[in-house]
Amino acid sequence: MLSPVRTSLLENLVDRLAGLPSIGRKSAQRLAYHVLAAPVEEVESLSRALIEARRGVRPCTVCGNHAEGDRCAVCLNPRRDPAQVCVVERPSDVSAFEKLGVYRGLYHVLGGTLSPLDGIGPADLNLASLFVRCENGVDEVILALGTHADGEATSTYIVQRLRDKTARITRLARGLPAGSDLEFIDDLTMKRALDGRINLG
Ligand SMILES: [Zn+2]
Structure with missing residues (x-):
C-alpha cells in the first residue's frame, strides 16, 4: 500500500498563493520562486504586513x-x-x-x-x-x-x-x-x- 504523499513546503506555498484571486498556478509558482530567492527579512516583513493588515483593518462603523x-x-x-x-x-x-x-x-x-x-x-x-x-x-x-x-x-x-x-x-x-x-x-x-x-x- 502506498503511503500518502507529503506535500512539500514549496508545493504548500504554491497552493496557498494559487488560492488568491487572480493568481493562476503559473503566477503562483513564479511568486513562490521569488519568495525562496528573497532575503529572509524581506519575506518576514511581507508576512508581518499580511497579518497586521488582516488584524488591524476592520469595517468602518459608519459606512x-x-x-x-x-x-x-x-x-x-x-x-x-x-x-x-x-x-x-x-x-x-x-x-x-x-x-x-x-x-x-x-x-x-x-x-x-x-x-x-x-x-x-x-x-x-x-x-x-x-x-x-x-x-x-x-x-x-x-x-x-x-x-x-x-x-x-x-x-x-x-x-x-x-x-x-x-x-x-x-x-x-x-x-x-x-x-x-x-x-x-x-x-x-x-x-x-x-x-x-x-x-x-
Ligand atoms: Zn467610513
Missing part, C-alpha cells in the same frame, strides 16, 4: 469601508459632504472612486449584492445601517452597484426602501458595460457615469 479605527479615512475627513452617500458593493469600489479624485461625498459599502441563488438576503448585507443613515441629513443617495443582474436587483430593492426617506436617489449613468463590476471599468467611463447620473426618485 463599512476599511478602517483602522472606528471610522474610515473618508468618514473622518471633515471636508467631505455628509449629505451625499454613494452606495457601493466593496471597499475596492471606494478605492476606484477615490482614484478619480472628483467625488466629495461619503460612501456606504454593502459588502456584496442581494443574491437569492446564493442565499444572500437583505439581512446579510450592510443595508439596515444605510436606511438608518438616510433618515436624517442625507440629500442624495447615489447607487453605484455593478451592472450585473444581482447589482440591478439590489439597486431596485434600495430604491423601493428609500423612496420616501431621501430627497434624491440617483444611479450612475447608463453606458457602463452591462454585467460588469466597477473595479474593472476605466477612469474616464467612471467619471462620465458619475457626472451624468440619473434621477430615480
Whole structure:
C-alpha cells in the first residue's frame, strides 16, 4: 500500500498563493520562486504586513469601508459632504472612486449584492445601517452597484426602501458595460457615469 504523499513546503506555498484571486498556478509558482530567492527579512516583513493588515483593518462603523479605527479615512475627513452617500458593493469600489479624485461625498459599502441563488438576503448585507443613515441629513443617495443582474436587483430593492426617506436617489449613468463590476471599468467611463447620473426618485 502506498503511503500518502507529503506535500512539500514549496508545493504548500504554491497552493496557498494559487488560492488568491487572480493568481493562476503559473503566477503562483513564479511568486513562490521569488519568495525562496528573497532575503529572509524581506519575506518576514511581507508576512508581518499580511497579518497586521488582516488584524488591524476592520469595517468602518459608519459606512463599512476599511478602517483602522472606528471610522474610515473618508468618514473622518471633515471636508467631505455628509449629505451625499454613494452606495457601493466593496471597499475596492471606494478605492476606484477615490482614484478619480472628483467625488466629495461619503460612501456606504454593502459588502456584496442581494443574491437569492446564493442565499444572500437583505439581512446579510450592510443595508439596515444605510436606511438608518438616510433618515436624517442625507440629500442624495447615489447607487453605484455593478451592472450585473444581482447589482440591478439590489439597486431596485434600495430604491423601493428609500423612496420616501431621501430627497434624491440617483444611479450612475447608463453606458457602463452591462454585467460588469466597477473595479474593472476605466477612469474616464467612471467619471462620465458619475457626472451624468440619473434621477430615480
Ligand atoms: Zn467610513
